Amino acid sequence: MATIAFILLCHKDPDAIIQQARQLTAVGDCIAIHFDARAPRASFDRIRTALAGNPNVTFAKRRLKCGWGEWSLVDATLSAVEAAVDAFPRATHFYMVSGDCLAIKSAAYAHAFLDRNDRDYIESFDFFDSDWIKTGFKQERLIYRHWFNERTQKRRFYWSFWTQRRLGLTRKVPDDLQIMIGSQWWCLRRQTIEMILDFARQRRDVMRFFRTTWIPDETFFQTLVRHLVPGKEIEARTLTFLMFTDYGMPVTFYNDHFDLLLNQDALFARKISPEATDLKARLGRLYASDRSDFQISNEGRNLFRFLTGRGRIGRRFADRFWETESTLGRERELLIIACKKWHVAKRLLAAIEHNTNIPAVAYLFNEENTVMPDLGGIQASLEKRTRHRRALMRMLFDYYESDRMIICLDTSNIDLMQDFFSDRSTTRLLEIQCEFTEDYLIGHAKRVGLAGDQTPLDAINQILPTIKQDVTFESDRIRDANFSHLYRIRERATPIENAPALASFLSVSDEVAKTLAETPYLFVD
Structure with missing residues (x-):
């Protein structure tokens, strides 16, 4: 038994x-x-x-x-x-x-179950080929050394990571191990446990490797069990619901x-x-x-x-009360301005409000302090706004008594864009493509916590290409999404070249579009 x-x-x-x-x-x-x-x-x-x-x-x-x-x-x-x-x-x-x-x-059922099934129960999926990790670090968990806790020592954690990345201080996974990943809630047989303890005593190189991996409780036992036990004796699931x-x-x-x-x-x-x-x-x-x-x-x-x-x-x-309607309305039109430089989008938004009668709200899903009307509490936090985004937009349409509205989104909000484009309403998207100077990228790195006032300039310069690549990647994702009504204006283009996109996006006359394209200091940082 x-x-x-x-x-x-x-x-x-x-x-x-x-x-x-x-x-x-x-x-x-x-x-x-x-x-x-x-x-x-x-x-x-x-x-x-x-x-x-x-x-x-x-x-x-x-x-x-x-x-x-x-x-x-x-x-x-x-x-x-x-x-x-x-x-x-x-x-x-x-x-x-x-x-x-x-x-x-x-206990009687559990004992009988384990007696009938002579195997180890542990989730163990290939670290690199499976999709067990949904977001965040993947190979970075292994190839870099992690000495600091990301939750309690965030600045040290990311300073260490970016320093190793900048200097190319990567390491190899031990040659004879296939790294596996899964839940830490396992049930293992005694012989398996004894093999793991023996392996830990003998293979100091493997122990040193796992000591500086990130979230090793999802990889250590999962890897060693698969390394030491025949696959037919492993059931890759947890017995904990x-x-x-x-x-x-x-x-x-x-x-x-x-x-x-x-x-x-x-x-x-x-x-x-x-x-x-x-x-x-x-x-x-x-x-x-x-x-x-x-x-x-x-x-x-x-x-x-x-x-x-x-x-x-x-x-x-x-x-x-805000969930009684889940669509914006078939007859309505949502206009989205997507721009990484929020101040540029806000300048254009102010010019649109001055020259048209279309109500507008700036970065309501990105900035906590965006000015919004009282909508019964749904607008109180970014979490609520995002969770109930369609209901929020419907209430804004009702508040402004309009069938057209403009909002601004960061270019990283591809999921919000896709959600709005899947609605029954008509959705149009204007992407503002800006130039990013070195000074702007340094400021962006500091705003998002990748650098601080005391970070050496050499270290900052090493991460600038990566940051710029991330900005480019966001723009590429918007392009690859194949949105049906997508327009672009560019900082490098002349007002004459940008005007047609504005006219189509806003459904305004060429004259109004030209005025908007000529907004003073539109792209100035």
Whole structure:
């Protein structure tokens, strides 16, 4: 019969940790706890005292200060694993959990499941070929060395990255490893765990490599398991049920999710709300029971996508007032000015307002302090404006009592442009292509945090080509999107050359378009 040694990494709520440990060990399983060294010593002592009489509980020999994305998370896991291997010789499986995880099946069901399936459960997809990483650094996680935490030491993190990039200080992945990636919530057999610990002791070069990779808890175990274990003995999935929103945040489960969780093809779920006391109690009793009659429908993720999708198109269980209409209106026309230099777009916008009667709002999806009318709270923050962008625009059309409106967007907002072009309304886009001097690019680098006032000029000069390339890439993406009504004016062009594009974009006379093209100091920085 399988016996599970749980590897628990936690950093808060000692009472919940005590309850979780008691529930998981009540039927003979074991647990090794690593409690973050950043947490108060008194909280750790409270946990140790409460669990001191439980022979199925042990603690990592070292308390480490852990940080998201750091090697410290892997180091803490290894410390807890080593403690579990030594303390629980009868443990057949090692299951990684957090303080927010709870069992959604009985221990009897979990043990029988593991007995029937002699394999390791860990997500392990090819780092380079898979699309597991959706945004942000990819190969940069590996080929550069990361000593600083991006969340708590942002300036040092990016200074280190750009310095290495500028100097070409890249490194190779160890030759015999295929880097894999996946969720950190795994369940591994004892022989696999012992092979990993032996490998870690013997291959100091691999350990040095992973110590300075970024977010190694998503690659270290995933890579080593695939390196050490035959593929037919690995199932590339996690036994922990978890979901993420479109914004990359984990979905939290509450008291009314009990039946849904039991139906999922998993043994545990993450993450359970701290306030869901009834759910925690019911799941605790469930794990200690002999129940085995679980009906696996596995509809959780599809149901979540369906319900949140209904909300996006104004068909939630109960509509919010701004979600009763989800289109701008077939008869309306939205005019978008896309420009990287916001001051240039704002000058043109002011000239358009002076020479036409088209209402206009500047960078409402980019600037928090954009002047806007009171629309009942939907305009209160950039997050709300972006999330409910179509509803917001419809309300602006209604507020200005107009079927035409102009807004400005940064050239990076390709997703917003595509969304508006997919609406039933008519959408037109004017891209203003500006020249970017070295001084402007340096200022842009400082505004977005890539450089500071004390950054050496040599270092800044190294990143300027990359910044310019990013600006060009945004313009290329707009061109490649094949928008049906796309017009361009250019800083290098004469007013006579720019006027036809303005006339077509705004549907105004040639005379008005020429006046707008001749706006004084339009492109001056």
